[in-house]
Amino acid sequence: NWQPDQFIPQAIAQIREKVGNGRALIALSGGVDSALAAALAHEAIGSKLTAILIDHGLMRQGEIEEVVQAFPSLDLRVVRRDDVFFAALKGVTDPEAKRKIIGREFIRAFEHAKEAIGPVDVLIQGTVYPDVIESGGKNARTIKSHHNVGGLPDDVGFEIVEPLRWLFKDEVRKVGEALGLPDSIVWRQPFPGPGLAVRIVGEVTPDKVDILRQADAIVRQEIRKAGLERQIWQAFAVLLDIRSVGVMGDERTYGFPIVIRAVESLDGMTADWVRLPDDLLETMASRIIGEVPRVNRVVYDITSKPPGTIEWE
Numbered sequence: 001n002w003q004p005d006q007f008i009p010q011a012i013a014q015i016r017e018k019v020g021n022g023r024a025l026i027a028l029s030g031g032v033d034s035a036l037a038a039a040l041a042h043e044a045i046g047s048k049l050t051a052i053l054i055d056h057g058l059m060r061q062g063e064i065e066e067v068v069q070a071f072p073s074l075d076l077r078v079v080r081r082d083d084v085f086f087a088a089l090k091g092v093t094d095p096e097a098k099r100k101i102i103g104r105e106f107i108r109a110f111e112h113a114k115e116a117i118g119p120v121d122v123l124i125q126g127t128v129y130p131d132v133i134e135s136g137g138k139n140a141r142t143i144k145s146h147h148n149v150g151g152l153p154d155d156v157g158f159e160i161v162e163p164l165r166w167l168f169k170d171e172v173r174k175v176g177e178a179l180g181l182p183d184s185i186v187w188r189q190p191f192p193g194p195g196l197a198v199r200i201v202g203e204v205t206p207d208k209v210d211i212l213r214q215a216d217a218i219v220r221q222e223i224r225k226a227g228l229e230r231q232i233w234q235a236f237a238v239l240l241d242i243r244s245v246g247v248m249g250d251e252r253t254y255g256f257p258i259v260i261r262a263v264e265s266l267d268g269m270t271a272d273w274v275r276l277p278d279d280l281l282e283t284m285a286s287r288i289i290g291e292v293p294r295v296n297r298v299v300y301d302i303t304s305k306p307p308g309t310i311e312w313e
């Protein structure tokens, strides 16, 4: 039976041994895995760790502030690059092209930030066991090119340490709880490296990210209020690239639809759509239409994985 109390001291010893008197670096994505790897590494080596968070302008509402607040004593450098990412994504609609551009810009921004930090000996990564299976096993055929902070180039001349490599997500969360991390970190949902870009079908623009971010925040707030946050693997909003006709007061509207997506899953490889209560769906829909400008319709995605994927792109 796996126990965090046994795992934590071993992981800390391993990180200390690898880093020695050197320096270590970690890239934070906003998702749960890299945050917990950072927490563990910080516990192990304190000020020898520097964290980089590339703000690609595609994070969820409040995400960066939450991470910064959760790690008050960590040397965390937030690198704002939203203008670069938006410029690179301009006019691009193909899902794979979007993923590749974001992956490439992420590496550029990371390399740039790394130069400012000086020599580094160890790169800490938040790889978890399902990532290991997915990239090596029979499912390795590329359905989507995954970009995550585990996807940094490995020719960078330093050693890579992956303290969570043998853990499943529930075990990772137990480690977070045992380390005393806030719920906002431990119960953070998985979040794709390309961020909100893969939840905007079609071209990504700052305007659309703004619309999606507001709708997404409402979905997550209502899930939390209903006490469902821990049962649900992911719940989020998707913005479609079409418009439909509606009516508000006695005015005709012509606005964007938002898709609500909520799935249950153990590891993200397969997933079931969640039978959310009607009342909850109704609250979400009326809040989204009432509060988010330019959205006039809300639909619920009832596709499981397979045949659907969890994300829309």
Ligand code: XMP
Pocket (backbone or CB within 6 Å): 144, 145, 146, 147, 148, 149, 190, 191, 192, 193, 194, 234, 268, 269, 305, 308, 309, 310, 311, 312, 313
């Ligand atoms: P799909 O959409 O393939 O997603 O069913 C499965 C799980 O993986 C997450 N996801 C990603 N995570 N980088 C990541 O770190 C990515 O590029 C990426 N794409 C999808 C997705 O949120 C879901 O949990």
